[in-house]
Amino acid sequence: MARAATTTDAFNAVAEPRRREILDALAGGELAVGDLTELLGLAQPQVSKHLRVLREVGLVDVRDDGRRRLYRVNGAPLRAVHEWVVRYERLWNERFDLVDDVLDELTRTASEATEASKATTTTEEETGRGD
Amino acid sequence: MATTTKGSAVLTLPSDTEILVTREFNAPRHLVWKVLTEPDLIKRWWAGQRGTVTSASVDLRVGGAWRYVMTADGGFEVGFHGEFREIDAPASMVQTEVYEGAPDGDSEPTLNHYALTELDGRTTLTVRTVTSSKELRDLIIDSGMEGGMQEGYDLLEELAAALAAS
Numbered sequence: 001m002a003r004a005a006t007t008t009d010a011f012n013a014v015a016e017p018r019r020r021e022i023l024d025a026l027a028g029g030e031l032a033v034g035d036l037t038e039l040l041g042l043a044q045p046q047v048s049k050h051l052r053v054l055r056e057v058g059l060v061d062v063r064d065d066g067r068r069r070l071y072r073v074n075g076a077p078l079r080a081v082h083e084w085v086v087r088y089e090r091l092w093n094e095r096f097d098l099v100d101d102v103l104d105e106l107t108r109t110a111s112e113a114t115e116a117s118k119a120t121t122t123t124e125e126e127t128g129r130g131d
Numbered sequence: 132m133a134t135t136t137k138g139s140a141v142l143t144l145p146s147d148t149e150i151l152v153t154r155e156f157n158a159p160r161h162l163v164w165k166v167l168t169e170p171d172l173i174k175r176w177w178a179g180q181r182g183t184v185t186s187a188s189v190d191l192r193v194g195g196a197w198r199y200v201m202t203a204d205g206g207f208e209v210g211f212h213g214e215f216r217e218i219d220a221p222a223s224m225v226q227t228e229v230y231e232g233a234p235d236g237d238s239e240p241t242l243n244h245y246a247l248t249e250l251d252g253r254t255t256l257t258v259r260t261v262t263s264s265k266e267l268r269d270l271i272i273d274s275g276m277e278g279g280m281q282e283g284y285d286l287l288e289e290l291a292a293a294l295a296a297s
Contacts, residue, residue: 009147009265011144011147011265012144012146012147014144085142085144088142088150088152089140089142089152091179091181092140092142092152092154092179092258093139093140094179094180094181095176095177095179096139096140096154096156096176098175098176098179099156099163099166099167099176100156100157101175101176102166102172102175102176103156103157103158103162103163103166106158106162106165106166107158107162110162
């Protein structure tokens with residue numbers, strides 16, 4: 001039985017850190033496989049494998065330039081990923097920023113309670129000494 | 132870093148049906164846990180800037196149910212509910228989450244894994260959302276959160292545009 005391909009769309013393709021590095025490198029302009037192996041310090045077969053995945057989901061295009069094959073980023077599928085990520089990330093950032101506010105209040109209340117109990121203890125000690 | 136860092140959540144996509152959000156808080160773990168699990172505190176953050184949580188109920192035990200209702204700034208009301216699958220206070224919990232405003236009513240549940248680790252009085256929270264399909268992942272972003280959806284694109288979007296132009 002053939003296993004279903006694990007890399008089925010741009011989301012999965014960019015989930016791999018090395019592939020993100022390749023996209024970052026290509027963002028600067030067209031590069032050949034050799035340029036990428038040099039830039040990223042990866043073996044050529046690895047780079048080729050990642051490029052194949054990126055091409056399959058349409059994130060990277062390739063063209064022949066004489067004897068070289070030049071790869072470039074195709075931003076269209078990436079745009080969909082970024083848009084989704086930006087929205088989801090923004091929601092959680094809004095939530096977490098509010099969590100910060102609640103935590104500030106809770107830690108302040110906690111430290112005030114500690115201060116208050118210290119003050120009480122001090123007063124009692126002073127009173128004790130006074131006796 | 133002694134202060135909190137606004138807008139500093141980091142989002143990654145471990146696979147095409149998983150979303151991982153990581154954020155550090157300037158507070159000990161038991162307090163973060165409290166904010167994540169107590170209804171009166173949940174009401175203060177769950178809706179983000181998109182509306183108001185009008186009710187929150189939490190039965191914090193394995194098999195127990197939770198439900199939040201929010202009124203979005205657009206005026207419509209929408210609910211979220213689920214149940215707790217695992218609880219290990221204050222270190223971790225796993226809960227299901229159903230969005231009640233999907234086109235067909237209730238969405239398929241997502242499985243949300245919360246994990247909290249504390250170091251030097253600061254807490255790192257990770258929220259890993261596992262969806263049963265890519266369609267569900269795509270639906271999440273439409274889940275009653277219209278308020279923020281039409282805002283202008285930020286830096287990431289500019290990057291995407293720059294990439295498209297290159």
